[in-house]
Amino acid sequence: MTTRPAEQPQAHRSGFACLVGRPNAGKSTLTNALVGAKVAIMSEKPQTTRHTIRGIVHRPDAQLVLVDTPGLHKPRTLLGERLNDLVRTTWAEVDVIGMCLPADEKIGPGDRFIARELARIQRTPKIAIVTKTDLATKKQIAEQLIAAEQLGREVGLEWAEIVPVSAVKHYQVDLLADLMIKYLPEGPPLYPEGELTDEPEQVMVAELIREAALEGVRDELPHSLAVVVEEMLPREGRPADRPLLDIHANLFVERPSQKAIVIGAGGQRLKEVGTKARRQIEALLGTPVYLDLHVKVAKDWQRDPKQLRRLGF
Template identity: 80%
Template sequence: MSDRSPSQPRPQAAPHRSGFACFVGRPNAGKSTLTNALVGTKVAITSSRPQTTRHTVRGIVHRPDAQLVLVDTPGLHKPRTLLGERLNDVVRTTWAEVDVIGFCLPADQKLGPGDRFIAGELAKAGKTPKVAVVTKTDLVDSKQLAEQLIAVDRLGRELGLDWAEIVPVSAVAGQQVSLLADLLVPLLPEGPPLYPEGDLTDEPEQVMVAELIREAALEGVRDELPHSIAVVVEEMIPREGRPESKPLLDIHANLYIERPSQKGIVIGPKGARLKDVGMKSRKHIEALLGTPVFLDLHVKVAKDWQRDPRQLRKLGF
C-alpha cells in the first residue's frame, strides 16, 4: 500500500539515455575483456596477444535507465602494413561517431610512447567526452595503482585532455565494472533504446562465429603465428531431415594463413591442433547460437594477405 496521497505529484523519473561508447587503447590494453564484462557475455574476441580485434563488435548493455552500445575497435598503433592502416582508419572513424570514448590503460604497465600517441590523437577528437579507464587493477597493489592514476591524470593535463572521469577497474575480477557503466551513462544523450531488449550485439552471426574460431586458432599457436590467421565462414545451414526437437547447424569455415609453411602449425601433428580448435570454438558457438553445431574447418593459404588490397577485401577487411 502506498503512503502517498492521490493529490501528491509522482516523482519525476530520470530521462532514458542511449548512445554509443567505444574503448580505445594500445593493443592488449583490456578493451575486449572489458566489453564482455559490461555486457555480461562473450561478444568480443579476447586473446592474450595484441591486435586480435579486427571487426567493430558492438556489445549492448541494457539497463532500466539507459542503453549503452559498446563499439570495440582494433588497437590504434603505428601501422606497418596496409591492414594496419585500414585498422587505424576504422578507429578514427569510430571516434567521430560515438558519444563517449573510454581510453584503456593497463595498471600493470608504465605509460609508454604508444599511450602518448593515442592520447595525442584523442586530444584532437573534438568535444567527445573522454573517460580514462585504468584496467587490470587485479595485477597491482594499491601503491602501484595510485601511481598509475596520478600518471594518467598528469598525461591528460600535459596534452590538454580533460578527462570526464578516471576509473580503475578489473574486468577479470569484476571490480568497479558496474561503476564504470554508472559513470558512462550520464555522458550519453537522452533517447529511447536503439536496440530491442535481449539483443547483445548487432554483429551478423557469421562474423561472430568466425571470430570465435579465430580466437581458438590463435590460442593454439601462441608464439608461432602472430596475426597470420583470418577466418571466413562460407555457410551456415540447418542439417536437412533432422526432427525439430534435434536440430543441427552445419558450419563450413576456412582458416586462411599467409604461407604454406604455416599450414602444419595450424593443423598440428595428425590434425590434433585443428581438431582442438574445432572442439573449443564449437562450445562457444553453440552457447552463442543456442543450437548444436557441426563444424567443418579447412586451412587454406592466401599468400601475404595482410599486404594485398584484393585479398583484404575478400577476407572482409
C-alpha cells in the same frame, strides 16, 4: 502544510561509447564484462580485434552501445592502415570515449600516441580507465591513477572521469557503465530489449574460430590468420527435437609454414581448435553444431587489396 513536488521520472538515455587503448590493454575483456556476455574475442596476442563489435548494455533508464575497436598502432601493412582508419572513424561518431590503461604496466609511448590523438577530438567526453587492477598492487593502482592524470595534462587532454576497474573480478564495472551513461544524450532505446550485439552470427562464429586458433601459438601467426564462414545451414532431415547446424569455415594464413602450425602434427592442433570453437559456438547459438574446418594459404593477404576485400576487410 507544504507538499513536495513529485519527483520527475529520469529521462531515458541512449548512445554509443568507445573503448580505446594500445593493443592488449583489456578492451575486449571489459566489453564482455560490461555487456555480461561474450561479444568480443579475447586473446593474449595484441591486435586481435579486427571488427568494431558492438555490445549492448541494457538498463531500465538507459541503453549503452559499446564499440570495441582494434588497437591503434603503427601500421606495417595495408590491413594495419585500414584498421587504424576504422578506429579514427569510430572515435568521431561516439558520445563518450574510454581509454584503457593497464594498472600493471607503466604508461609508454603507445599510450601517449593514442592520448595525443584523443586530444585532437574536441567535444567528446573522455574517461581514463585503469584496467586489470586484479593484476596490480594497491600502490601500483594509485600510481597509475596519478600517471593517467599526468598523461592528460601532458597532451592537453582533460579527463571527464578517471576510474580503476577489473573486468575479471567485475570490480567497478557497473560504476563505469553509470559514468559512461551520464554522458549519453536523452533518447529512446536504439536496439530491442535482450539484444546483446548487432554483429551478424556468421561474423561472431568466425571470430570464435579465430580466437580458438590463436590460443598458444607463436607470435608470427595472429596477424596472418583470417577466418571466413562459408556456410551455416541446418542439417536436413533432422527431427525437430534434435537439430544440428552444419558450419563450414576456412582459416586463411599467408605461408605454408603457418598452415603447418595451425594444423599441427597429424592434424591434432586443428582438431583441438575445432573442439574448443564448437563448444563456444554451441553456447552462443544454443544449438548442436557440426564444425568443418579447412586451412588455406592466401599469400601475403594483408598487403593485397583484392584479397583483403575477399576476406571482409
